[in-house]
Amino acid sequence: MTKDYLFEIGTEEMPAHVVSRSVKQLADRTRKFLKENGLKFKDIKTYSTPRRLTILVEDLAEKQKDIDKVKKGPAKKIAQDADGNWTKAAQGFARGQGMTPDDIYFQELKGTEYAYVHVKKEGKKASDILLGMSNIIKAMTFPTKMRWDSNDFEFVRPIHWLVSLFGSDVIPVKILDITAGRKTQGHRFLGDSVVLANADDYEDALKDQFVIADADERKDMIVHQMNDLVKKNNWKIKLDKNLLEEVTNLVEYPTVFAGSFDKKYLKMPKEVLITSMKDNQRYFEVYDQDDNLINHFIAVRNGNKDYLDNVISGNEKVLVARLDDAQFFYDEDRKYPLSHFVDRLQNVSFHDKIGSMADKMKRVRIIGDFLAKHWKLQDQAVKDFDRASELYKFDLVTQMVGEFSELQGVMGMHYARLAGENEEVSVAIKEHYMPATSEGPLPETTVGSLLSVADKLDTIITFFGAGMIPTSSNDPYALRRNAYGIVRILLNQKWSLPFNEALPEMVDLLKGKTPAKLPKAGTQDEEIASFIRDRIKQYLQKNKFKYDIIDAVLASSQQDPIQILAAANVLQLHHDDDKFTPVVESLTRIDNILKKAKFKGQAKVDKSLFENNSENELYAGVENLQDVVDLADLYEGFVQLQPVIDQYFDTNMIMDKDERIRNNRLAQLSNVSELADRLGDLSKLVIK
Amino acid sequence: MAEKKLNIQDMIMKLEKFWSSKGCMIMPSYDVEKGAGTMSPYTFLRAVGPEPWAACYVEPSRRPADGRYGKNPNRLYQHHQFQVVIKPAPEDIQQYYLDSLRVLGIEPLEHDIRFVEDNWENPSMGCAGVGWEVWLDGMEVSQFTYFQVVGELDVKPTMSEITYGIERLASYIQDVNSVFDLVWGNGVLYRDIFKEPEYEHSKYAFEESNQDNLLKLFDLYEATAKRLLSQNLVHPAYDYILKCSHTFNLLDARGAVSVTERAGYLSRIRDLAHQVAVSFVEEREKRGFPLLKNAKNKKAGLEND
Numbered sequence: 001m002t003k004d005y006l007f008e009i010g011t012e013e014m015p016a017h018v019v020s021r022s023v024k025q026l027a028d029r030t031r032k033f034l035k036e037n038g039l040k041f042k043d044i045k046t047y048s049t050p051r052r053l054t055i056l057v058e059d060l061a062e063k064q065k066d067i068d069k070v071k072k073g074p075a076k077k078i079a080q081d082a083d084g085n086w087t088k089a090a091q092g093f094a095r096g097q098g099m100t101p102d103d104i105y106f107q108e109l110k111g112t113e114y115a116y117v118h119v120k121k122e123g124k125k126a127s128d129i130l131l132g133m134s135n136i137i138k139a140m141t142f143p144t145k146m147r148w149d150s151n152d153f154e155f156v157r158p159i160h161w162l163v164s165l166f167g168s169d170v171i172p173v174k175i176l177d178i179t180a181g182r183k184t185q186g187h188r189f190l191g192d193s194v195v196l197a198n199a200d201d202y203e204d205a206l207k208d209q210f211v212i213a214d215a216d217e218r219k220d221m222i223v224h225q226m227n228d229l230v231k232k233n234n235w236k237i238k239l240d241k242n243l244l245e246e247v248t249n250l251v252e253y254p255t256v257f258a259g260s261f262d263k264k265y266l267k268m269p270k271e272v273l274i275t276s277m278k279d280n281q282r283y284f285e286v287y288d289q290d291d292n293l294i295n296h297f298i299a300v301r302n303g304n305k306d307y308l309d310n311v312i313s314g315n316e317k318v319l320v321a322r323l324d325d326a327q328f329f330y331d332e333d334r335k336y337p338l339s340h341f342v343d344r345l346q347n348v349s350f351h352d353k354i355g356s357m358a359d360k361m362k363r364v365r366i367i368g369d370f371l372a373k374h375w376k377l378q379d380q381a382v383k384d385f386d387r388a389s390e391l392y393k394f395d396l397v398t399q400m401v402g403e404f405s406e407l408q409g410v411m412g413m414h415y416a417r418l419a420g421e422n423e424e425v426s427v428a429i430k431e432h433y434m435p436a437t438s439e440g441p442l443p444e445t446t447v448g449s450l451l452s453v454a455d456k457l458d459t460i461i462t463f464f465g466a467g468m469i470p471t472s473s474n475d476p477y478a479l480r481r482n483a484y485g486i487v488r489i490l491l492n493q494k495w496s497l498p499f500n501e502a503l504p505e506m507v508d509l510l511k512g513k514t515p516a517k518l519p520k521a522g523t524q525d526e527e528i529a530s531f532i533r534d535r536i537k538q539y540l541q542k543n544k545f546k547y548d549i550i551d552a553v554l555a556s557s558q559q560d561p562i563q564i565l566a567a568a569n570v571l572q573l574h575h576d577d578d579k580f581t582p583v584v585e586s587l588t589r590i591d592n593i594l595k596k597a598k599f600k601g602q603a604k605v606d607k608s609l610f611e612n613n614s615e616n617e618l619y620a621g622v623e624n625l626q627d628v629v630d631l632a633d634l635y636e637g638f639v640q641l642q643p644v645i646d647q648y649f650d651t652n653m654i655m656d657k658d659e660r661i662r663n664n665r666l667a668q669l670s671n672v673s674e675l676a677d678r679l680g681d682l683s684k685l686v687i688k
Numbered sequence: 689m690a691e692k693k694l695n696i697q698d699m700i701m702k703l704e705k706f707w708s709s710k711g712c713m714i715m716p717s718y719d720v721e722k723g724a725g726t727m728s729p730y731t732f733l734r735a736v737g738p739e740p741w742a743a744c745y746v747e748p749s750r751r752p753a754d755g756r757y758g759k760n761p762n763r764l765y766q767h768h769q770f771q772v773v774i775k776p777a778p779e780d781i782q783q784y785y786l787d788s789l790r791v792l793g794i795e796p797l798e799h800d801i802r803f804v805e806d807n808w809e810n811p812s813m814g815c816a817g818v819g820w821e822v823w824l825d826g827m828e829v830s831q832f833t834y835f836q837v838v839g840e841l842d843v844k845p846t847m848s849e850i851t852y853g854i855e856r857l858a859s860y861i862q863d864v865n866s867v868f869d870l871v872w873g874n875g876v877l878y879r880d881i882f883k884e885p886e887y888e889h890s891k892y893a894f895e896e897s898n899q900d901n902l903l904k905l906f907d908l909y910e911a912t913a914k915r916l917l918s919q920n921l922v923h924p925a926y927d928y929i930l931k932c933s934h935t936f937n938l939l940d941a942r943g944a945v946s947v948t949e950r951a952g953y954l955s956r957i958r959d960l961a962h963q964v965a966v967s968f969v970e971e972r973e974k975r976g977f978p979l980l981k982n983a984k985n986k987k988a989g990l991e992n993d
Contacts, residue, residue, distance in 0.1 A: 158779075307798040315827075
């Protein structure tokens with residue numbers, strides 16, 4: 001027999017962002033709990049609102065299976081000693097079955113007597129087991145927990161009631177001084193409390209009390225009502241998924257409404273309006289059919305349509321106050337030239353132990369100029385970069401960014417444009433913060449990409465220099481994300497940068513130009529290079545390269561992300577070819593011999609020492625590959641070369657007694673090995 | 689909206705009457721400058737230790753950096769908070785709060801009232817709490833917090849704090865766009881009382897304050913607070929900590945504090961706040977936590993009835 005089991009935790013309003021994941025946590029923990037206790041069920045359905053986390057276990061078995069079985073144990077001579085006492089083996093056997101040695105009896109099997117027990121246990125009732133749900137509440141985790149009253153117990157918000165119904169029976173789960181019953185609460189303002197007769201009554205009973213307990217249904221209601229409004233007014237909206245999720249979890253009974261504001265505010269940059277609406281008020285911004293932002297907004301009320309006019313006018317008033325504030329900042333900021341703000345950056349700290357923003361900008365210019373030269377960027381791009389580097393942090397001291405910090409960069413771009421800076425410079429100011437999250441969008445322009453890379457490199461160099469190196473668990477300044485951003489931008493722009501060579505050069509250029517402490521040459525720049533390599537690894541993992549390929553390409557002496565990615569691509573592409581295994585085997589054989597011979601001599605090959613044609617052929621083949629740039633071509637070259645290498649091994653004794661010949665052969669092989677290293681340390685590859 | 693619009697002093701009196709009926713003492717505003725009602729000794733000091741406490745009061749809150757010379761319709765050098773603190777927090781505290789809005793003529797069914805997560809932190813006083821900002825038709829009108837830590841001490845039992853932004857709420861109730869148009873009481877407008885002080889305080893905070901003197905004052909106040917703490921003179925020490933805090937806010941408004949120095953000042957204030965919280969509990973303990981006994985006697989008395 002089965003029944004449905006309803007369990008609801010009623011709380012004060014939980015933060016919107018924890019609701020969905022917490023109810024999932026509740027379901028997962030319950031699923032595990034029921035499985036561990038051998039209680040069968042069909043499925044678990046979840047309900048959640050800001051005030052409740054609920055699960056409905058469908059078709060839950062009323063009891064565990066009964067046990068009735070005979071279990072065979074050790075032979076009698078092992079179970080009892082000479083005096084007929086129970087041995088440890090016998091005791092262990094009985095205990096393992098949840099019995100005592102007294103329950104043991106003997107029976108003959110094929111001429112030997114064995115110990116047996118007859119295990120007979122009635123399955124525990126679900127109604128007893130379910131009392132353990134209190135432990136699930138206690139085990140739940142949240143980003144922030146709180147104590148209330150005089151308790152030590154912590155939860156996301158104070159718990160007010162519990163419902164625990166197995167079919168129509170109350171399972172009186174207890175937490176603190178709350179005992180679960182059959183009474184749940186309706187909407188805080190529109191509803192009343194309801195007594196549930198049955199677990200299955202839950203959803204409908206709450207609907208009568210203005211609570212849509214099913215979060216997906218609530219979301220659908222919001223989307224439908226929104227679409228109706230949008231259609232009616234011939235508007236467009238961009239349905240921000242995160243915002244939709246948030247507003248769904250801010251209400252128990254949604255009613256969508258639209259409000260408007262004075263058109264004069266539309267003269268401000270649209271990001272300012274969107275931030276005011278979206279981030280501060282949780283409104284959806286509205287567009288016309290040509291994607292222009294217009295003076296309306298859409299929001300969701302926690303309630304029905306009654307007195308909606310009050311709600312609309314109240315919300316309009318709040319938004320206008322915010323826009324007024326923004327307008328004030330916008331007007332104030334524009335009264336000053338950019339230099340006014342730039343000058344103040346001397347007093348803005350980048351980090352206590354490193355120095356000011358103004359100082360950072362000077363370093364970034366040096367680094368960027370070095371990179372621009374390395375990548376042979378056009379003069380205009382360099383000019384624009386130089387200008388951007390003089391300005392790019394200025395908006396940090398504007399009033400607008402002081403108030404809306406999320407607009408950093410964006411306001412810089414707008415103010416730079418208004419001050420007559422060119423488009424490249426202006427956009428670079430915005431783009432230097434990109435990517436803002438590890439997988440976020442990248443800068444699109446050359447100058448923006450350059451500024452972003454230089455800014456992030458400077459951050460990493462100076463933090464390492466000041467000894468603030470991230471640990472595996474602690475990276476408060478997001479240096480990993482910065483480094484990952486660098487890798488992504490380099491790959492996106494196809495900018496080659498061998499870090500092992502470039503880092504010491506950059507650090508050298510900065511010497512004497514900044515009060516910041518710089519990384520120690522030789523040790524720390526190697527540390528930084530390896531820090532960045534770990535991010536290349538992250539990138540390759542993220543892009544689903546095989547783990548052995550990742551190990552191989554990262555173990556080579558190659559330090560340029562572009563080359564490393566190219567090598568990984570080639571290896572991944574050919575990984576399943578018939579030729580792949582023989583090629584890799586031939587090449588790793590070479591490495592093994594070189595390693596064994598500890599060959600460190602000159603890699604110069606003397607043709608006059610050749611004794612047969614196989615040596616000529618390998619020599620010619622290697623010569624051919626020396627100038628191959630494209631790694632795909634190099635791999636093809638190896639495929640051609642593989643029989644030649646094998647022939648070489650078949651024909652020649654590498655470790656010849658004559659030292660000159662031996663060294664000449666090793667030199668020949670080390671030339672091949674050096675070429676192969678461009679693809680990676682192939683010995684790391686797992687081949688079939 | 690209420691038929692006859694409530695003026696500010698009526699609003700305050702209604703809130704006082706309501707919360708008094710829920711067991712709160714009506715305390716006078718505390719006479720040392722402070723940035724928020726939380727910093728009144730009626731909240732900060734009473735939050736720590738095991739004794740029960742229930743109080744409400746109006747607190748003028750000075751935030752020099754928010755001064756706008758009386759020109760911005762919603763930003764003020766000094767605004768007013770109506771503060772309600774109850775320890776231990778009653779189980780129905782949210783319901784009480786909603787009832788208090790009804791007293792002000794705000795019927796929840798006619799509006800959209802939400803409890804939106806906003807965990808409060810005041811690092812300079814070593815305080816943290818969990819709670820919400822309360823939205824009334826999209827406007828934040830109150831802050832609602834369960835104190836968890838005050839002066840770096842665990843708050844146990846937990847204290848609930850409700851802070852009404854008086855000007856915000858009044859702007860809504862009186863339906864005005866500028867706080868200066870609010871009616872304070874008996875026909876006198878907010879502007880008639882506060883317009884000039886707003887201008888003058890802004891002028892002082894942004895232009896006329898003497899940084900060197902403020903720095904000296906900070907050091908002097910800090911030294912005094914430390915000396916008083918060493919003599920277990922908790923309350924005068926706390927007054928000087930408040931003065932440190934306000935002096936720091938003045939320096940900050942002037943832009944005289946760099947980001948680096950900022951952290952230093954905040955940690956100096958936090959250390960004092962921690963010490964004074966510890967001393968307060970020690971001193972109360974020496975006296976046998978008088979309010980704890982009161983509460984027991986009261987309870988015993990009730991049971992005897």
